[in-house]
């Protein structure tokens with residue numbers, strides 16, 4: 001059996017298993033999509049949204065790109081956010097970075113990979129913004145972990161500043177943005193204190209999240 005045939009066989013087995021456990025499952029899904037959550041995460045194959053959250057199909061709307069970047073000029077990501085907020089009416093947007101992110105590492109070290117270097121420049125800019133904090137960390141692994149956290153906080157901040165999110169808040173739609181980081185080593189998500197449910201909370205949440213990362217850096221803690 002070729003790899004592709006085996007994939008298709010796995011799909012048939014999965015569909016059969018699901019149908020056996022819950023005969024109405026696919027019929028229900030076909031007729032409605034009402035996820036409460038939008039996950040924006042890294043394309044990394046080790047960071048799958050549904051499995052990590054223990055959610056079934058239909059429960060989380062997902063956008064992934066290399067190094068979980070939310071760039072203000074990215075029509076693709078902005079369209080996902082707009083559809084999720086305005087049409088699906090998700091109540092939470094989860095920006096989920098992860099420790100050990102290869103994209104963040106390349107941005108940190110200036111490694112040249114190809115076209116993707118231009119995309120990773122967004123993360124490089126964050127490293128530049130926090131150069132002093134990062135330079136204070138001698139251990140490369142710990143510096144990488146802190147940049148993974150800073151990137152998640154900064155990308156969550158970018159989400160908060162989009163017109164889509166600000167318009168939702170100004171019309172009183174319940175919507176919270178959360179900056180998280182996922183640890184490949186134990187399968188658990190860490191909160192970063194970047195939780196924003198209204199415009200006025202952006203500044204204080206961001207300042208406190210960055211201060212927490214600086215504190216962890218100063219203590220040399222080995223999170224991630």
Ligand code: ZN
Nearest residue numbers: 042044101102
């Ligand atoms: Zn990654």
